[in-house]
Amino acid sequence: MTNDKRLPDDPEQVLLHIWSALEGGTKSHAPFNLLQFATVAYNGKPSVRTIVLRQFTRRLGELFFVTDAGSAKMSQLRSNNHVSLVGYDPATWTQIRLSGLASVSQDEDERLAQWNMLSTRTRRSFLPRDAGFRVDDQACEEGAGPQIQLSVPPAAFALVKVTLVTVELLDVSDEEHVQYNFNRADGTWSGNRSRD
Ligand SMILES: Cc1cc2nc3c(=O)[nH]c(=O)nc-3n(C[C@H](O)[C@H](O)[C@H](O)COP(=O)(O)O)c2cc1C
Numbered sequence: 001m002t003n004d005k006r007l008p009d010d011p012e013q014v015l016l017h018i019w020s021a022l023e024g025g026t027k028s029h030a031p032f033n034l035l036q037f038a039t040v041a042y043n044g045k046p047s048v049r050t051i052v053l054r055q056f057t058r059r060l061g062e063l064f065f066v067t068d069a070g071s072a073k074m075s076q077l078r079s080n081n082h083v084s085l086v087g088y089d090p091a092t093w094t095q096i097r098l099s100g101l102a103s104v105s106q107d108e109d110e111r112l113a114q115w116n117m118l119s120t121r122t123r124r125s126f127l128p129r130d131a132g133f134r135v136d137d138q139a140c141e142e143g144a145g146p147q148i149q150l151s152v153p154p155a156a157f158a159l160v161k162v163t164l165v166t167v168e169l170l171d172v173s174d175e176e177h178v179q180y181n182f183n184r185a186d187g188t189w190s191g192n193r194s195r196d
Pocket of ligand 1: 048
């Protein structure tokens with residue numbers, strides 16, 4: 001029997017497939033919208049947590065997520081910016097694993113663009129508890145009252161960029177698992193296919 005879900009043999013085609021999956025992953029509830037993001041703690045131990053993929057830029061091989069500026073992951077990134085991410089799509093039986101270098105965006109336009117794309121609920125989570133907003137506060141949505149605070153990202157809002165260095169796709173849809181590995185060197189991606 002043939003497995004219709006199998007990816008093409010050509011790694012170049014698979015890389016395009018991965019880029020599409022990551023672009024699609026920026027949509028809420030899409031496969032790979034939630035990724036596990038791993039950092040290295042001060043003591044050299046791994047630390048992992050779930051994040052929401054907010055943007056993927058294929059041309060630059062960069063992904064973005066938002067976080068609290070005071071979170072543990074942010075201080076870990078200051079001492080070691082080597083990171084890894086992984087996600088699994090049960091519908092296609094595929095895992096995507098990424099590694100790269102994280103940096104915190106200081107670009108105010110980029111920060112504002114991401115801030116403006118967040119839901120009111122998520123924006124509110126970055127505001128001081130005593131700001132007096134409710135999740136369903138119509139004024140927030142309509143531009144009245146507290147709009148000024150919602151149109152400028154607060155200090156607690158951090159936009160993290162991960163510049164990808166390696167990308168892997170593991171296809172476990174068949175008995176024989178197939179893995180595709182890609183590396184970026186001098187701005188060019190190269191890859192291969194392996195089985196186990
Ligand atoms: C479904 C889900 C989505 C999450 N998305 C994010 C996110 O986009 N950014 C973030 O900083 N934390 C997110 N979290 C919370 C993190 O997993 C983590 O608990 C939190 O950021 C604290 O991590 P840290 O102490 O290692 O920094 C999410 C948690 C869940 C369950």
